[in-house]
Amino acid sequence: xxxxxxxxxxxxxxxxxxxxxxxxxxxxxxxxxxxxxxxxxxxxxxxxxxxxxxxxxxxxxxxxxxxxxxxxxxxxxxxxxxxxxxxxxxxxxxxxxxxxxxxxxxxxxxxxxxxxxxxxxxxxxxxxxxxxxxxxxxxxxxxxxxxxxxxxxxxxxxxxxxxxxxxxxxxxxxxxxxxxxxxxxxxxxxxxxxxxxxxxxxxxxxxxxxxxxxxxxxxxxxxxxxxxxxxxxxxxxxxxxxxxxxxxxxxxxxxxxxxxxxxxxxxxxxxxxxxxxxxxxxxxxxxxxxxxxxxxxxxxxxxxxxxxxxxxxxxxxxxxxxxxxxxxxxxxxxxxxxxxxxxxxxxxxxxxxxxxxxxxxx
Ligand code: 5AD
Ligand code: FES
Numbered sequence: 001x002x003x004x005x006x007x008x009x010x011x012x013x014x015x016x017x018x019x020x021x022x023x024x025x026x027x028x029x030x031x032x033x034x035x036x037x038x039x040x041x042x043x044x045x046x047x048x049x050x051x052x053x054x055x056x057x058x059x060x061x062x063x064x065x066x067x068x069x070x071x072x073x074x075x076x077x078x079x080x081x082x083x084x085x086x087x088x089x090x091x092x093x094x095x096x097x098x099x100x101x102x103x104x105x106x107x108x109x110x111x112x113x114x115x116x117x118x119x120x121x122x123x124x125x126x127x128x129x130x131x132x133x134x135x136x137x138x139x140x141x142x143x144x145x146x147x148x149x150x151x152x153x154x155x156x157x158x159x160x161x162x163x164x165x166x167x168x169x170x171x172x173x174x175x176x177x178x179x180x181x182x183x184x185x186x187x188x189x190x191x192x193x194x195x196x197x198x199x200x201x202x203x204x205x206x207x208x209x210x211x212x213x214x215x216x217x218x219x220x221x222x223x224x225x226x227x228x229x230x231x232x233x234x235x236x237x238x239x240x241x242x243x244x245x246x247x248x249x250x251x252x253x254x255x256x257x258x259x260x261x262x263x264x265x266x267x268x269x270x271x272x273x274x275x276x277x278x279x280x281x282x283x284x285x286x287x288x289x290x291x292x293x294x295x296x297x298x299x300x301x302x303x304x305x306x307x308x309x310x311x312x313x314x315x316x317x318x319x320x321x322x323x324x325x326x327x328x329x330x331x332x333x334x335x336x337x338x339x340x341x342x343x344x345x346x347x348x349x350x351x352x353x354x355x356x357x358x359x360x361x362x
Contacts, residue, residue, distance in 0.1 A: 005029040009036045014270060019216035022266050023259065030262065037265035037297040044272040045299045049343040050351025051334070052103045052136060052277075053094035053305040056314040057082045061107025063140065064175050065163075067207065069238040069315045070107055076240050080310045084121055090305045091125045094133060098347040101134035103159070103302055108140030115146050122153035134350040136200075141184055144191040151195050158192045159200040159231060160185070164207070165221035166214045173207055173243065189225065198356040200229030200275075205263055206256030207235040208246035215259070219267050228353035229300070230267060233279030234260045236317035257285045261296055268297030273354040275300050284319040291337050299343075300351070303334045 005025055008018045009032060025033055058081040059070045070077055087104070094102045102125065104118075118139065125135060136157035137150060147158070164170045167182040174180035192199045203218045222230055234256035237247050250256070264276055278298035282289030290301060304311065304322050311323040322333075338345055 005032055009033065009269075014266070016213070016216045016220060019219055019266055020212045023212055023215055023262050025262065030258075033262065033265050034296045037268040038295060040269050040272055041297050041299065045275075045354065047342065047344045048299065048346040048349075048351070049294060049338050050101065050275070050300050050346045050349065051094075051099040052101045052300060052302045053090065053097075053099040054103045054105060054302040055082075055087055055090045056105050056304070056306045056310070057087050058106040058109075059310075059314050060109060062110075063108045063179065065180065066173050066175065067204070067235065067238070067241055067243040069240060069317060071241060074240050077315075078313050080313050082307060082310060084117070084124070086307055087121060088124055088128055090307065091133060092128050093305055095129040099133075099303070099305075100346065100349045100351055101136060101157075103136040103138060104155075105138040105159075110140075110142055110146065115142075115149065119149050119153045122150060122155050126154040134352075136198075141188045144195070147188075147191050147197070148195050151197060155197070157198040157200060157229065159202070159229070160188055160192065161202040161204075161231065162186070162189065162218075162221065164203055164210065164214060165218045169207070169209055169214055172209055193226075198228040198275075198353050200231060200277075201225070201227050202230050202232040202277075202279075204235040205232060205260045206251055208243060208249050215263060219263065219270060222267065223270055226355075226359060227271075227274065228356040228359070229275040229277070230271075231277035231279055231300075232260065232263055233281035234285060236281055236284055236319065238315070238317050253285045257282065257289060261293060264293055264297045271355065273358065275351070275353040275355075277302060280304070280321065281317060283321040284317065287321075288337075294338065294343050301334060301338065 008021060022033055059077060060079050060081055061070050061072055064071045064073050091102055122135060125133060135155045136159060137155045138159035162185055170182040189199060189201060201222060237244050260282060268276060276298045277300040278290040278293035282293055335345060
C-alpha cells in the first residue's frame with residue numbers, strides 16, 4: 001500500500017520516492033508539508049533571519065553557461081567592474097548597519113591579477129569592519145590554491161551551485177568544453193570543504209529537461225555531501241541566452257515558484273540545522289516570494305547593496321527585483337518584510353550554519 005503524505009512526513013529520513021511524492025504534493029498535502037517544514041525550522045534554527053549584504057561587484061565573466069544573462073557571449077551586456085573603494089564603502093555600509101555578513105559575487109575570472117585583487121580586498125574588508133564582518137564569496141571555480149589564499153585572507157564561506165547533480169542534465173545546459181565540466185564543479189566543492197569553508201551549493205528549479213527524479217536526487221546529493229548552506233531558486237528564462245529556445249517547454253512561472261518552495265521545505269526537514277537562503281529569483285516571480293520562503297524553511301536573506309548605478313547590469317535572469325533601490329531602502333524594506341514573515345533579524349551576528357559547527361566538532 002502506498003504511504004500517505006502524513007505518514008511520509010512522520011519519518012526522519014526520506015527515500016527518493018518519498019521526496020518525489022512531497023515535491024508533487026498539492027492542496028492539503030502541500031499544506032501539511034509546509035506546516036512540518038515551518039515547525040522544523042522554528043525548532044532547529046528559530047525565528048532569526050540573517051542578512052548577507054550582497055555586492056555583485058562585476059559582471060565580467062569568462063563562462064558561457066547557456067542559461068545565464070551575463071554569459072561571455074552575450075554582447076548586449078554593459079560590462080562593469082566596481083572600483084575597490086566602492087566595494088569597501090558597501091562593506092562599511094553592511095558593517096555599520098549591523099548586517100553581520102557580506103557576500104561578494106561576480107562573474108567568473110581566474111587571472112592572477114584578479115586573484116590577487118580579491119585577496120587584497122578581503123583583507124581590507126576585514127580591516128574596515130574591525131575584523132567583525134563575516135565574508136562569503138561566490139566567484140565560481142578556482143584552483144585549490146586560490147581558494148586557500150582567499151580563505152587565509154578572511155573569507156570563511158563559499159557559495160558554488162552545482163546547478164544540477166545530474167551530469168547529463170548539467171551537460172545539456174552548459175557548452176560542451178573543458179571550461180564547463182561537472183567533474184570540476186564537484187572537485188571544487190570538495191576543495192572548499194577540505195579547506196574549511198562553510199560550503200554552500202544549490203540548483204536551479206524548473207530548467208528545461210529537468211525531472212522530479214533529478215530534483216529529488218539534488219536534495220539527496222546535498223545531504224550526502226553534508227553541505228552547510230543552500231541557495232536554490234527558480235530558473236527564469238532570459239531572451240539573450242541559448243536556453244530561451246526552450247521557453248515553450250517550461251512549466252509556468254507559478255509552478256516553478258511552488259516547486260522551489262517545496263524543495264526548500266523538503267530540504268529543511270531533511271537537513272534541519274543548515275542555512276537556507278531565500279533566493280532573490282523568487283521575488284522576480286512573486287513580490288512576496290522571499291517572505292514565503294522564510295515562512296516555510298529559509299533563514300537567510302541577501303539584501304542587494306551593490307551601488308545602484310550598476311544593479312541593472314547584473315541581470316542573470318529577467319525581471320530581477322530591486323534594481324532601482326539604494327542600499328538604505330533595501331534595509332528598511334527587508335526589515336518590514338521579515339517582520340511580516342514572522343521573523344526576527346539577527347542584527348550584528350554572523351549567523352553561521354549550525355550544521356557547520358557540529359560538523360567541525362565531530
Ligand atoms: N535563472 C535563474 N538563475 C540563474 N542563474 C544563472 N542564470 C539564471 C537564470 N536564468 C543562477 C545560477 C548561478 C547563480 C549565480 O545564478 O544558478 O549559479
Ligand atoms: Fe555561468 Fe553566469 S555564465 S552562471
